Amino acid sequence: MINYLKNLNESQKAAVVHKEGPMIIIAGAGSGKTRVLTYRIAHLMNQGVDSFNILSLTFTNKAAREMKDRIGDVVGTSEAKNLWMGTFHSVFARILRSEGSHLGYPSNFTIYDTQDAVRLLSSIIKEKQLDKDKYKPKQVLSRISSFKNSLITVKAYYNDPELIEADKMAQRPKMGEIYHQYVERCFKAGAMDFDDLLLRTNELLTRFPEVLAKYQDRFKYILVDEYQDTNHSQYLIVRALADRFQNICVVGDDSQSIYAFRGANIQNILNFQRDYDKVQIFKLEQNYRSSNNIVQAANSVIEKNKTKLDKEVWTENSEGPKIKVMRTYTEGEEGRFIADSIFDNMMNLQLKNSDFAILYRTNAQSRALEDALRKKDIKHRIYGGLSFYQRKEIKDTLAYLRLLINPNDEEALKRVINYPMRGIGVATVDKLSVAANHYKISIFELLRDLNNYDLNLNSGTKNKLVGFITMMQHFQIEAQSKNAFEVAEFVVKQTRLIRDLEKDGTPEGVSRIENVQELLNGIKDFIEVQKEKDEDDSLAFFLEDVALATDFDNDKKDETPRVSLMTIHLAKGLEFPYVYIVGLEENLFPSAMSMNTRSELEEERRLFYVALTRAEKQAYLTYAQTRYRWGKLVDCEPSRFLEEIDEKFLEYLTVKESKHTQTKFINEDIFGSVPQNKIRFKKPIQRSPAKSKTAQKIEFQPPKNLKKVTNPASPKANLFDNNIVVGNIVNHTKFGKGEVLSVEGNGANQKAEIRFASVGVKKLLLQFARLTIIS
DNA sequence: ACTTGGTCATTTTTT
DNA sequence: ATGACCAAGT
Numbered sequence: 001m002i003n004y005l006k007n008l009n010e011s012q013k014a015a016v017v018h019k020e021g022p023m024i025i026i027a028g029a030g031s032g033k034t035r036v037l038t039y040r041i042a043h044l045m046n047q048g049v050d051s052f053n054i055l056s057l058t059f060t061n062k063a064a065r066e067m068k069d070r071i072g073d074v075v076g077t078s079e080a081k082n083l084w085m086g087t088f089h090s091v092f093a094r095i096l097r098s099e100g101s102h103l104g105y106p107s108n109f110t111i112y113d114t115q116d117a118v119r120l121l122s123s124i125i126k127e128k129q130l131d132k133d134k135y136k137p138k139q140v141l142s143r144i145s146s147f148k149n150s151l152i153t154v155k156a157y158y159n160d161p162e163l164i165e166a167d168k169m170a171q172r173p174k175m176g177e178i179y180h181q182y183v184e185r186c187f188k189a190g191a192m193d194f195d196d197l198l199l200r201t202n203e204l205l206t207r208f209p210e211v212l213a214k215y216q217d218r219f220k221y222i223l224v225d226e227y228q229d230t231n232h233s234q235y236l237i238v239r240a241l242a243d244r245f246q247n248i249c250v251v252g253d254d255s256q257s258i259y260a261f262r263g264a265n266i267q268n269i270l271n272f273q274r275d276y277d278k279v280q281i282f283k284l285e286q287n288y289r290s291s292n293n294i295v296q297a298a299n300s301v302i303e304k305n306k307t308k309l310d311k312e313v314w315t316e317n318s319e320g321p322k323i324k325v326m327r328t329y330t331e332g333e334e335g336r337f338i339a340d341s342i343f344d345n346m347m348n349l350q351l352k353n354s355d356f357a358i359l360y361r362t363n364a365q366s367r368a369l370e371d372a373l374r375k376k377d378i379k380h381r382i383y384g385g386l387s388f389y390q391r392k393e394i395k396d397t398l399a400y401l402r403l404l405i406n407p408n409d410e411e412a413l414k415r416v417i418n419y420p421m422r423g424i425g426v427a428t429v430d431k432l433s434v435a436a437n438h439y440k441i442s443i444f445e446l447l448r449d450l451n452n453y454d455l456n457l458n459s460g461t462k463n464k465l466v467g468f469i470t471m472m473q474h475f476q477i478e479a480q481s482k483n484a485f486e487v488a489e490f491v492v493k494q495t496r497l498i499r500d501l502e503k504d505g506t507p508e509g510v511s512r513i514e515n516v517q518e519l520l521n522g523i524k525d526f527i528e529v530q531k532e533k534d535e536d537d538s539l540a541f542f543l544e545d546v547a548l549a550t551d552f553d554n555d556k557k558d559e560t561p562r563v564s565l566m567t568i569h570l571a572k573g574l575e576f577p578y579v580y581i582v583g584l585e586e587n588l589f590p591s592a593m594s595m596n597t598r599s600e601l602e603e604e605r606r607l608f609y610v611a612l613t614r615a616e617k618q619a620y621l622t623y624a625q626t627r628y629r630w631g632k633l634v635d636c637e638p639s640r641f642l643e644e645i646d647e648k649f650l651e652y653l654t655v656k657e658s659k660h661t662q663t664k665f666i667n668e669d670i671f672g673s674v675p676q677n678k679i680r681f682k683k684p685i686q687r688s689p690a691k692s693k694t695a696q697k698i699e700f701q702p703p704k705n706l707k708k709v710t711n712p713a714s715p716k717a718n719l720f721d722n723n724i725v726v727g728n729i730v731n732h733t734k735f736g737k738g739e740v741l742s743v744e745g746n747g748a749n750q751k752a753e754i755r756f757a758s759v760g761v762k763k764l765l766l767q768f769a770r771l772t773i774i775s
Numbered sequence: 776a777c778t779t780g781g782t783c784a785t786t787t788t789t790t
Numbered sequence: 791a792t793g794a795c796c797a798a799g800t
Binding site for chain 1: 785786787790
């Protein structure tokens with residue numbers, strides 16, 4: 001057996017061996033938190049605690065799996081098997097499968113993902129004939145989500161005049177009705193959304209003391225990772241379960257709390273000592289991950305936050321290189337700089353692709369980066385964004401399977417009733433939906449004895465509906481004797497789903513077919529893995545797994561090492577030798593949505609802190625002066641976070657060092673064939689002095705070899721000021737001669753309508769069009 | 776009932 | 791730029 005205690009420093013060891021009672025581990029970034037958690041569990045087991053009595057809640061399922069493996073290394077795989085580990089959502093989904101009947105849920109309940117929820121809300125809003133511009137489904141959902149996360153039921157909502165008033169003020173007086181209807185419809189469909197998994201668990205534990213007692217007894221030791229990101233609902237579950245034995249161990253770092261937008265309450269960690277008696281506090285402050293430069297730089301940033309626990313992260317690691325800052329003109333150039341830099345680093349330092357990560361604030365930023373990497377032929381993988389399971393063809397296929405498991409799943413039914421097209425249109429589905437609501441049954445039940453209801457359908461439509469329901473019933477029968485893979489395969493064949501995709505013929509169509517194949521393979525793998533582990537390999541369980549999977553979970557067995565691209569949120573808990581943090585611009589990072597209140601801005605700052613502390617050896621910060629947003633080219637200012645880092649940790653890269661010449665970039669990008677001497681930088685940061693004290697002290701350093709211009713117009717504006725006016729005859733490199741009919745917009749977005757002799761009237765963006773004025 | 780072409784909104788972050 | 795949604799045509 002590994003002598004794990006030897007691998008720990010004093011404070012880590014103390015946290016590992018402490019046995020009974022409530023404890024909190026404040027773990028700075030890179031301080032070996034996972035290691036402590038892992039060894040702590042292993043240690044408990046070595047001390048004779050039955051693995052059956054340990055519950056460990058992690059932030060991702062991947063983290064749970066890895067931790068389980070590592071514990072298995074210490075105590076033996078078979079010992080580790082009984083450990084209950086996973087995310088809040090997956091652990092309590094499983095409990096609800098077996099206990100949900102108390103609440104009137106079937107054990108095969110469906111888990112609605114965000115899309116299902118939004119669709120359901122859309123139809124409710126439509127049925128109620130409400131203005132969908134005032135009641136935006138997504139916003140309504142997030143409002144409902146925040147109710148649920150605070151345990152505000154429909155009833156509680158109606159009892160709270162303040163909430164009602166708030167919604168009235170927000171022009172949404174019918175919020176309560178929608179909430180009510182939404183909850184009912186989910187219930188009727190035998191479905192829970194993500195928040196229900198927590199809310200209903202709370203309901204279960206509160207309303208049924210015997211159930212509570214059962215799980216309290218079972219979970220004698222509870223460990224919660226990333227405690228700073230728990231919401232109120234999760235907080236209450238933990239408190240209820242730990243109430244009996246008080247063996248609750250929470251781990252977290254208030255400086256890394258980045259999920260307030262989904263209800264995470266930083267107070268949970270700040271107040272832990274108040275919530276439990278005789279709390280033992282452990283602090284892990286030594287960072288083993290990053291160079292001293294990075295640690296200190298990160299500290300200098302997070303210092304600016306007011307709400308935080310007292311903690312000083314330090315390291316014995318070497319100084320390391322300074323953090324490199326690069327400014328580029330465009331996002332395209334930003335991407336190319338990074339691709340070049342990664343390439344150079346790999347060549348010079350003999351590194352693998354997997355040593356690099358590119359982190360960004362929003363998923364939309366990945367495109368430009370991906371383009372640049374692809375052009376350089378650098379293998380990479382984008383995490384998050386549209387995951388495999390969110391693709392239309394996959395969701396459609398899964399919807400059949402969902403419907404099979406839970407015929408009341410209305411969102412699944414609506415998805416597939418006319419896919420592939422079988423002539424059952426929206427009008428028909430609406431009729432069915434109305435009738436089903438009226439008779440308080442599901443559409444599936446309605447269809448099952450269609451003849452007993454008068455729905456005013458013509459016989460053709462009726463036949464089609466009967467055809468559909470007969471097919472589904474056929475599937476159900478098959479499902480009784482087949483395993484998950486065989487069922488799925490059968491369904492795909494029978495529905496001619498593939499054949500429908502084949503009709504398309506485009507490359508996308510082909511890849512859709514491959515995706516469906518891939519899904520089938522995935523189910524096959526799933527069965528094998530589950531069999532190996534001697535766990536549930538049913539189709540129902542597969543669907544649950546899929547619904548709660550994070551993007552890391554379907555990581556292919558790592559073939560080639562790849563550069564990782566992901567949002568900073570997704571990067572939490574990960575580490576990479578070389579990290580590029582991109583798009584450090586005001587309104588992007590910090591996000592324009594998060595600059596209204598101090599607490600929002602502090603969360604952005606924590607996000608930046610998280611990003612920086614992912615880096616082991618070297619961090620790069622990049623920003624662009626212009627960027628496409630909602631299709632338009634906009635000017636950007638450098639992020640305030642750049643100023644907030646103590647300057648002594650930074651090194652400003654200049655164009656020269658980026659090796660490839662500026663000119664090349666410029667020509668390719670937006671500057672057309674304009675001579676280089678026309679290009680001017682915008683004046684760098686010019687912030688109002690009042691904003692922050694540090695801003696006054698630390699002047700941003702522009703690259704030295706570039707001239708500043710006192711009153712520069714945006715660089716582009718100069719270029720497009722070539723005075724094209726209506727009536728000009730111009731020459732286009734491709735289209736030839738033409739007459740300017742109209743000019744609209746200005747700056748980068750200036751467009752002109754031009755009638756060419758060769759191709760007729762064209763509308764061109766002047767920034768791209770290579771035009772010369774003839775007369 | 777489906778297809779097509781045009782208009783509009785969309786970009787925080789995720790289980 | 792891209793995709794979702796809607797109105798009018800087939």
